Amino acid sequence: MNDTMIENILFHAPSPVAPPGLLKRLQAGIALPRTKSEPRAIGNWQNPLRRWFPALAFSVVLLSCAIMIAVQGNWSASLKQQNETLRAAAAGLPQLREQHAAFEKAQAQQDELAQLRKDNQEVHQLQAQVSQLQSLAGQVQRLQDENRRLISSLNAPAPSNGNATFFDEAQQRAERIQCCNNLKQLGLAMRIWAGDNDGKYPTSLVVMSNELSIAKILICPSDKARAPYATLGWSEFQDNMTSYDYLAQSDDERYPQCITAMCPIHHNYLFSDGSVQQINPEKVHEVKKGGRLYLEPINPNSTP
Amino acid sequence: MSETAEILYQRAQKGDVAAASELVSLFYQRIFAYLRRLSGNDEDAADLTQKTFARSWQSLASYQRRSAFSTWLHGIAYHVYLDWRRKRNPGDARSDEWWETQPANSPTPYENTAERESALQLYQWVDELDDEKKQTVHLHYYQNLPLSETAEVLGVAVSTVKYRLREALDFLRARSAANELHPERKTI
Numbered sequence: 001m002n003d004t005m006i007e008n009i010l011f012h013a014p015s016p017v018a019p020p021g022l023l024k025r026l027q028a029g030i031a032l033p034r035t036k037s038e039p040r041a042i043g044n045w046q047n048p049l050r051r052w053f054p055a056l057a058f059s060v061v062l063l064s065c066a067i068m069i070a071v072q073g074n075w076s077a078s079l080k081q082q083n084e085t086l087r088a089a090a091a092g093l094p095q096l097r098e099q100h101a102a103f104e105k106a107q108a109q110q111d112e113l114a115q116l117r118k119d120n121q122e123v124h125q126l127q128a129q130v131s132q133l134q135s136l137a138g139q140v141q142r143l144q145d146e147n148r149r150l151i152s153s154l155n156a157p158a159p160s161n162g163n164a165t166f167f168d169e170a171q172q173r174a175e176r177i178q179c180c181n182n183l184k185q186l187g188l189a190m191r192i193w194a195g196d197n198d199g200k201y202p203t204s205l206v207v208m209s210n211e212l213s214i215a216k217i218l219i220c221p222s223d224k225a226r227a228p229y230a231t232l233g234w235s236e237f238q239d240n241m242t243s244y245d246y247l248a249q250s251d252d253e254r255y256p257q258c259i260t261a262m263c264p265i266h267h268n269y270l271f272s273d274g275s276v277q278q279i280n281p282e283k284v285h286e287v288k289k290g291g292r293l294y295l296e297p298i299n300p301n302s303t304p
Numbered sequence: 305m306s307e308t309a310e311i312l313y314q315r316a317q318k319g320d321v322a323a324a325s326e327l328v329s330l331f332y333q334r335i336f337a338y339l340r341r342l343s344g345n346d347e348d349a350a351d352l353t354q355k356t357f358a359r360s361w362q363s364l365a366s367y368q369r370r371s372a373f374s375t376w377l378h379g380i381a382y383h384v385y386l387d388w389r390r391k392r393n394p395g396d397a398r399s400d401e402w403w404e405t406q407p408a409n410s411p412t413p414y415e416n417t418a419e420r421e422s423a424l425q426l427y428q429w430v431d432e433l434d435d436e437k438k439q440t441v442h443l444h445y446y447q448n449l450p451l452s453e454t455a456e457v458l459g460v461a462v463s464t465v466k467y468r469l470r471e472a473l474d475f476l477r478a479r480s481a482a483n484e485l486h487p488e489r490k491t492i
Contacts (some may be wrong), residue, residue, distance in 0.1 A: 001422065001480040003473050009423045010430070010445035016340035018333055022350050026332050026357050027325045032316060033365060 145286075148264055152281065155222060155265045175221040179266045180276050182217045183244065186261055187274035189217075190248065200250040201260065201272075205242055209234040218242040222265045247293055248272075258292040269295060309373040317364055328357060331374060335381050338447050342385050352388055356381040375453040378443065382457050422480075429479045433472055440468040 001009075049056075189211035190201050202208055205218060212218070216230040220243035229241040239246065248260035256273035263269075268278050279295060287296045309330060315323030335356055340349035360380050367376055430441050436458075443454040444465065455462040 001426075001477065003477060006426060006473055006476050006480070007445065009426050010441065011448070013423075013427060013446050015333070015337040015446075016346075016349070018336040018353070019346050019350060022336065022353065023329060023332055025350075026328045026354060029354060029358060030321055030324045030328065031358070031361050032319050032321060032324055033362060 149281065151264055152267060172222075176266045176268070176278065178221045179263050179268050180278060182220065183261060183263065183268050183270040183276045184274070185212070185217050186244070187270045187276065190260065191274055194253055199253050201248040201252050203248065203250060205239050205246055206234065206237060215241075218244065220244065220263050220265055244270075249292070252292070255292055258294055259286070310369075313364075313367070313373050317367075324361065327373075331377055332357070334374070334447060335377060338378065338381055338442065339385060341442060341446060343388070348388070352381070352384050355388075356384045359384060371453060371456050375449065375456055378447065378449065378453070379457045379459075382439065382443075425483065426476060426480070429476050430472070432479075433475060437468045437472045437475075440465055441472050444469060 186205075189208045192211045193202050193208050194200055205212075215232055215234060215237040218237075218241075219226050219230040223243035226241060226243050229237065232241070243265070244261045244263050246261050252258055252260055252272045256271065258272050259269050260272050261270040266278065267281050268276055270276050277295075283299070284295045284297050286293050288294075309327065312323040312327045312330070316327060332353060336349055336353045339352040339356070340346065343349045343352060356377070360377055363380070367373070430438060433441065439458060440454060443449045443457055444451065449457065451462050451465050455465045458465070
């Protein structure tokens, strides 16, 4: 065989036939990959964006940095300006402090002046009240005198007339004498008590229970209202139960003429020296000197 | 056919399964025949054909259109066959029954039994060629690929293809001459 024959036989070599079903298997096994051309076709606009993205990103970053620098520069400038303003304000601070101190001082003085004015007003008011009270005290004194006079006139025995009996007068005289005796015993008890207490008179009657022995001495026999107190013991008796006005002060011993006790009914007066006098109220009156009561004649020429 | 294949390929590249199916129906016979002659049995040839098309779908996007689609597909089949043969047990014997059955079932240019026997003998001698020459003969003569496409499938220059074919023809002619001188040495 020559080359032509060999080539002819080889060119016409039989072709094996594919088994049935192979075509279907091959067609069923077609698994085309996802086409990459589709996004290109759809997103032509993306290509420039993708191409320019690095430049755009860098530009954005650069722009952001520039904006940040500008904002920070502006902020820094404003802070500097504030700083300068504050420094300028701080320069005048000592002067302002002095002014403030002077202002506070002036304000304190003004407050003090206002307080003084207020105090002055109060003083004026108090002075007015004092003068008012003094006038009231004078009125009270007069009223007291009048009250005593009225009481004495009320308790005094009716003027003897033809109706008064001899026995009534004797009774009144006896009661007056008994009242004098009571005051004398009171004066004696006071002196005894002073002897035991450095020459000082007691300011209370109850403390002289040992010297007085019984409380009956302190009740005037003409004082019928206080007659029940005469039977009380010292444990029950109180200073305000007595019929007499007890005026003694601790150092009255040095003032022998001052009144230490008196009977408002009979006008019997016990003096500091222990003496007792029965006086006529129309001829003498009580005078207060140095906080003590004395008797002085209404008419200086007449004797009590 | 190549223009039709080109259009189908473009559609398949865009994800058209119908076009891909059409491509399969166009080329599966040739690829199966090529691999059947090389592998020696139908089962392996069918598996290799499936692998060839599967790999072609995976590499569809990488097809650069520098050659015809059939050439590109033959290149894939050639490499699939090489991979298969590397993994295959070297002791597996190749079936030769096909050469005896196929010519009788298909239209041939043989005019008599003597020529048919000569053709069968020639095909057997082709199988005795070394692998490079055998691949060259298969692609150029059996698969009817031009020299340039054969060279592209094998990854060699056209001159190399020509050289190998020349060598193969010399070998076949020598064997034929030897067979005519010593007919008792027929191997079939």
